[in-house]
Amino acid sequence: MKAIVYDKYGAPDEVLELREIDKPAVSDDEVLVRVRAASANPYDWHMFRGLPYPMRMMTGLRKPKSRTVLGSDMAGQVEAVGKNVSQFRPGDEVYAEVGSGGFAEYVSVSEDSLALKPANLSFEQSAAVPMAAETALQGVRDKGNAQSGQKVLVNGASGGVGTFAVQIAKHFGAEVTGVCSTRNVDLVRSIGADHVVDYTQEDFMQGDQRFDLILDAVGNHSISEYRRVMTPRGTYGAFGGGGGRWLGPARSRQLYEASLVVFGHGDDNLPPGTKRCSCRTVQSSPSSLQRSRPPLLSPFSQGVQGSAGRWWPAVSSRSSVR
Numbered sequence: 001m002k003a004i005v006y007d008k009y010g011a012p013d014e015v016l017e018l019r020e021i022d023k024p025a026v027s028d029d030e031v032l033v034r035v036r037a038a039s040a041n042p043y044d045w046h047m048f049r050g051l052p053y054p055m056r057m058m059t060g061l062r063k064p065k066s067r068t069v070l071g072s073d074m075a076g077q078v079e080a081v082g083k084n085v086s087q088f089r090p091g092d093e094v095y096a097e098v099g100s101g102g103f104a105e106y107v108s109v110s111e112d113s114l115a116l117k118p119a120n121l122s123f124e125q126s127a128a129v130p131m132a133a134e135t136a137l138q139g140v141r142d143k144g145n146a147q148s149g150q151k152v153l154v155n156g157a158s159g160g161v162g163t164f165a166v167q168i169a170k171h172f173g174a175e176v177t178g179v180c181s182t183r184n185v186d187l188v189r190s191i192g193a194d195h196v197v198d199y200t201q202e203d204f205m206q207g208d209q210r211f212d213l214i215l216d217a218v219g220n221h222s223i224s225e226y227r228r229v230m231t232p233r234g235t236y237g238a239f240g241g242g243g244g245r246w247l248g249p250a251r252s253r254q255l256y257e258a259s260l261v262v263f264g265h266g267d268d269n270l271p272p273g274t275k276r277c278s279c280r281t282v283q284s285s286p287s288s289l290q291r292s293r294p295p296l297l298s299p300f301s302q303g304v305q306g307s308a309g310r311w312w313p314a315v316s317s318r319s320s321v322r
């Protein structure tokens with residue numbers, strides 16, 4: 001079968017190759033899926049770049065431990081099932097976060113990681129869901145505990161995670177402010193944001209609005225800056241952004257400040273007048289789709305959709321992840 005693979009770290013033009021490789025074997029607990037669409041996430045970029053560096057402790061120090069097929073998220077049709085698989089059968093339309101292997105004609109996936117594709121989504125829309133939506137869902141619902149009537153700010157509202165965060169926060173009844181650039185203002189408004197801040201024109205840090213929950217996919221402000229525009233008991237959640245070659249999405253300034261806020265000060269120790277916020281990091285995991293299947297599918301079947309806005313044929317994978 002054809003697949004986009006890499007066996008060294010570097011720029012997409014240097015390391016990504018369209019190659020003929022063996023079709024994956026299917027163990028007793030796995031499902032062989034014929035891939036119909038796959039999406040590109042910042043995660044894929046980190047994997048073939050080998051950045052941030054500490055990640056290489058797991059993936060291989062100087063080069064990947066083995067040849068890797070690119071692509072974390074995919075949607076497709078079940079081709080065959082292992083003998084212990086009970087929930088899927090050939091022909092089922094499915095989607096999953098697979099970690100790697102999505103940019104190929106076939107991928108084998110453990111039954112536990114797979115979910116049936118919602119009927120109202122295309123393969124392309126479904127492939128844009130798993131990692132970004134699961135991360136947003138954790139930020140809005142699990143770590144952020146968004147409630148009806150709360151004021152929620154999504155920084156990076158036009159991106160993969162941000163578009164889901166806006167829609168899920170609206171689903172829970174929050175009043176949502178989305179921050180994006182000029183070209184995406186209409187998009188962010190169209191997915192339900194009550195207020196949109198074009199960061200090229202205005203700075204939400206200078207406004208009067210105070211937020212109960214800030215979800216940050218960009219990382220261009222410090223936590224102390226965010227605290228100035230948060231309610232006294234507001235929550236800040238970091239999805240990623242910034243951090244460079246060493247820390248990547250785990251940004252030094254935020255983590256340092258988070259440890260001060262969460263572990264260094266209890267309520268009683270804060271100087272009078274100091275605002276307190278709780279800080280969370282949000283981490284998606286390969287089996288997350290399985291764990292969150294009912295709540296994840298419920299908002300999506302009601303119309304929450306992925307930001308599958310640009311398309312590339314498989315042979316143009318280098319452009320899609322640049």
Ligand SMILES: NC(=O)c1ccc[n+]([C@@H]2O[C@H](COP(=O)([O-])OP(=O)(O)OC[C@H]3O[C@@H](n4cnc5c(N)ncnc54)[C@H](OP(=O)(O)O)[C@@H]3O)[C@@H](O)[C@H]2O)c1
Nearest residue numbers: 042135156158159160161180181217239240241282283284
């Ligand atoms: N923790 C996890 O498990 C997890 C999972 C997925 C992603 N992430 C991380 O979360 C981050 C975002 O991922 P993503 O998939 O949403 O990326 P993405 O699709 O590239 O979106 C990032 C968005 O940030 C916006 N942006 C850029 N500069 C901005 C600024 N100064 N102010 C406000 N918005 C700005 C861009 O919007 P404009 O084009 O409108 O400027 C873009 O749409 C990445 O760092 C990624 O690694 C973490």
